[in-house]
Amino acid sequence: MGFSKEKIGMVGSGSWATAMIKILGDNTTQKDILWWIRKDADLQYIKSYRHNPSYLSAVEVRVEAENLYLDAKSVVQKSDIVVLNTPSAYLKDALKDVQPSDFKDKIVVSAIKGIIPDENLIVGEYLTRKYNISLENIVVVGGPCHAEEVSAEKLSYLTLASKDQGNAERVAEYFRNRYINSIISADTFGVEYGAVLKNIYALAGGVCHGLGFGDNFLAVLISNAIREMEVCLTAIDPEADREINASAYLGDLLVTAYSQFSRNRTFGHMIGKGYTVQSAQLEMNMVAEGYYASACIQNIIHRYHLEMPICNMVYQILYRKQDAATEVKKLVSKLS
Template structure:
């Protein structure tokens, strides 16, 4: 990367967006960070105190007052690199005033681990279809990495995937710091769909744990899940020489299925304990992407006629209101 100052726009103000602001602040490259914060009162709090009042609130954030915006379009227009970091279900609303021309010539980074509801498109596909952004300009940030561990500066790894390796290296260089290592990948679709699927599998693990199943069963569930993920991703994007045991796939699945910080596992655990979907959503302060992804992936399962019993189980419980205990018992007969 040359010595010019890169302007990086962050669209989103949740825990992962806040963690990314911290990563960028602790990186030594020349840059200027612009940040869209949805709620005006939260923006004013960050401006006054340098902390996000709702997410990772202990983290000191290094963003200049003049670079805090309540309009996403202002951030996108002013940035060289745009990082989209909202829950997938809220992306349309965040971009409602944004035009294709606002993205023109920019590197656009998806740090969203979900599918756009109703459209059933991953973020890269959605940007290409509605904003005419070439896939060569899209970069995907994958895991395994929890925002909470970033906030405490625990050594973590990000997978940066792009069809254009120059763009991947550019983004990796801006996020890499003393506690963040980066891995470069060319498998844009695999990394993005893998991130979607692992949330569903973590939710499945949480359901099973909530029902009283133990670590032995969860290990079998996860080993079946990675094979199911491989089947799905290869059907969607065949002919790619991907290692499903790499960090972006297996690693991200493991941390999401097992970690105390996993909101998808937590959501699933609540469902297993008997919460309704609505009551679990109300009690959680963060979005569980696996809930929305479960419905979207059903369309892909049907389109490609795939055998994906774990995803089917989660869908039956969440959307068809089937009893969790009975569905897990049926799934248990299919695991190997």
């Protein structure tokens, strides 16, 4: 299947957005790449040197100078496929000048693994309500896929989920190359909520590691986490054809819980070591999506009357300022 000279716009300039720009650049399918850069200094540097000075600075990015923008609205308007790739907390600001009409007849790809904090909505739901984008025109990107390994061209897999399998395949064609394989799924809610939940579980694992727990306990924690995830996803979308052990769910959970590149694990480790939330955020200088997701997922827990002790533990530590060691001790008796 081939599509000639479509325009693909990237809204976001962090590490994952930069890695996806690399994936697109290394794909041989004919297309134009447009890129919204948040900071003018970064845009000027990329224009001159073809490297993002702030994220994955060793990666060469193949975007023409005239296709770099400080204006997200222009990228959305000029693109056939729009990829949203900012931290969830910053998406509303990035799209502040964009109108629903700007998204008309476009495929919108969410590469954001988080919940819009003050809306308590996953990105797909937010786009539907705010911009009147149909679910069929939304494609969700799932992992497991760390930006750092993509930049090193280590073999990785992406899951692309959409209610319209044709749109998922259309996007997947651009996100395949010699080191990226793409998997197609119809489970948009499951893939997106699963990506939100795995960040919370990785954060929990980091807390436990920071408190001195070892790999044996972490294995028990994560095996319980995947069962807890399945309970939640089944409540949200019970009719979906979903295999919880697939790479978009269990695979993404494992890599986020164990990898040295995991921001959420790192954030949790700092909390376990005694950092406050604020000091951990300042020292990391990067967004750990699990922090915002922990508060938002409480609405799901209450709405469906779910038993999710790991998510509840993380919430108590982060938002109720409960002692981490005490909360983990309470959790221990609930694991199996």
